[in-house]
Amino acid sequence: MGYAGELSMMEKLVGLSDEELARRARAGSSLCFEELVRRWQVPLLRFLVRRMGRRSDAEDVVQEAFVRAYQALGQYRDSCSFRTWLFTIGYRAGVSYGRKVRAREAAEANVEGARGEERPEERVGREEEGRELWEVAKAVLTEEQFGAVWLYYVEEMTAGEVARVLGRSWVGVKTMLHRARKRLMPHLAGMVGRGEIGVGPEMKAGGI
Amino acid sequence: MKRRYVNGDEERLAAELRGEAGRGGPGYSQILHERIMRGVRTAGDGVEMKGGGVMRWSIGAAAAAVIVVGLWMWGRGPVEQGGQVSPGVVAKKEIPGVPAVDEIFERTAASAYAKLEAKLDEVKLAYLDDDAKQLARFVLDRTSVLPVGE
Numbered sequence: 001m002g003y004a005g006e007l008s009m010m011e012k013l014v015g016l017s018d019e020e021l022a023r024r025a026r027a028g029s030s031l032c033f034e035e036l037v038r039r040w041q042v043p044l045l046r047f048l049v050r051r052m053g054r055r056s057d058a059e060d061v062v063q064e065a066f067v068r069a070y071q072a073l074g075q076y077r078d079s080c081s082f083r084t085w086l087f088t089i090g091y092r093a094g095v096s097y098g099r100k101v102r103a104r105e106a107a108e109a110n111v112e113g114a115r116g117e118e119r120p121e122e123r124v125g126r127e128e129e130g131r132e133l134w135e136v137a138k139a140v141l142t143e144e145q146f147g148a149v150w151l152y153y154v155e156e157m158t159a160g161e162v163a164r165v166l167g168r169s170w171v172g173v174k175t176m177l178h179r180a181r182k183r184l185m186p187h188l189a190g191m192v193g194r195g196e197i198g199v200g201p202e203m204k205a206g207g208i
Numbered sequence: 209m210k211r212r213y214v215n216g217d218e219e220r221l222a223a224e225l226r227g228e229a230g231r232g233g234p235g236y237s238q239i240l241h242e243r244i245m246r247g248v249r250t251a252g253d254g255v256e257m258k259g260g261g262v263m264r265w266s267i268g269a270a271a272a273a274v275i276v277v278g279l280w281m282w283g284r285g286p287v288e289q290g291g292q293v294s295p296g297v298v299a300k301k302e303i304p305g306v307p308a309v310d311e312i313f314e315r316t317a318a319s320a321y322a323k324l325e326a327k328l329d330e331v332k333l334a335y336l337d338d339d340a341k342q343l344a345r346f347v348l349d350r351t352s353v354l355p356v357g358e
């Protein structure tokens with residue numbers, strides 16, 4: 001296929017849904033899988049960069065997630081959206097990668113000796129000024145809560161989809177989100193108080 | 209469809225989280241795209257996709273069908289054309305008869321007995337070195353042909 005042919009093929013693929021592309025990729029079309037990679041590279045990378053902190057780590061996990069997804073395409077069923085399925089793979093790949101990194105770092109720390117580092121929660125209060133809400137979230141929320149908040153508010157997944165990604169029940173996710181909101185609200189109010197973000201009508205009326 | 213939040217606070221929080229997530233985050237990277245696709249292609253070499261699996265199964269089934277038809281044609285013998293038997297050499301082999309149970313038993317027992325004898329000989333001559341064993345075997349071999357009790 002020439003360049004022009006490839007270009008017109010790519011134009012056709014742009015109009016297809018993720019699920020249709022996944023079906024075609026499963027039937028052997030590498031171009032369809034490439035289109036899925038093009039579509040979902042950035043959302044998955046943003047999620048993982050925020051969660052893991054280091055871009056190089058996040059890129060490794062994104063690559064691993066797509067490779068795992070490709071290998072498991074035969075098991076993909078259309079009962080859930082491709083996005084939910086991909087994020088499930090990405091989330092799990094991130095968890096296992098993080099575990100390995102933490103184990104390595106702990107081993108290195110043992111060699112170097114205890115340095116008496118302060119806990120992230122302790123740093124929050126001191127360095128809060130000028131921090132982004134996501135940085136605060138990373139410090140005050142658990143890994144799962146952080147994932148739930150991102151998927152629910154940024155990716156705008158339903159609670160059911162978030163539950164599927166995290167491997168939790170719908171009720172569990174709702175509780176998780178409630179607790180996460182409770183922890184984040186005071187920081188949001190603090191940002192409003194310092195004028196870092198604007199004030200909405202509900203806040204003016206004493207919502208926070 | 210735009211999501212509805214429980215209250216204004218949550219809406220504010222959601223807007224701030226979304227806004228921050230979109231600001232300054234990593235953008236599309238062609239280098240990363242190529243890296244992912246390289247990984248996918250490498251991994252894909254050993255992957256059996258659903259479609260590929262179906263194709264492989266069909267090829268296998270077709271090959272099996274060809275073999276079965278071939279064997280059937282071969283076993284059918286000469287093809288009759290217009291009521292005449294087509295020329296060809298028809299080998300009439302005699303089917304070997306099934307040996308009797310007694311015969312099978314005798315053969316098996318003889319072989320087992322021979323093995324047992326060999327083992328016993330080994331044990332009996334175990335204390336000798338190789339040269340002595342060879343000599344002893346020669347003597348035993350010679351003496352076994354001599355008439356006994358005559």
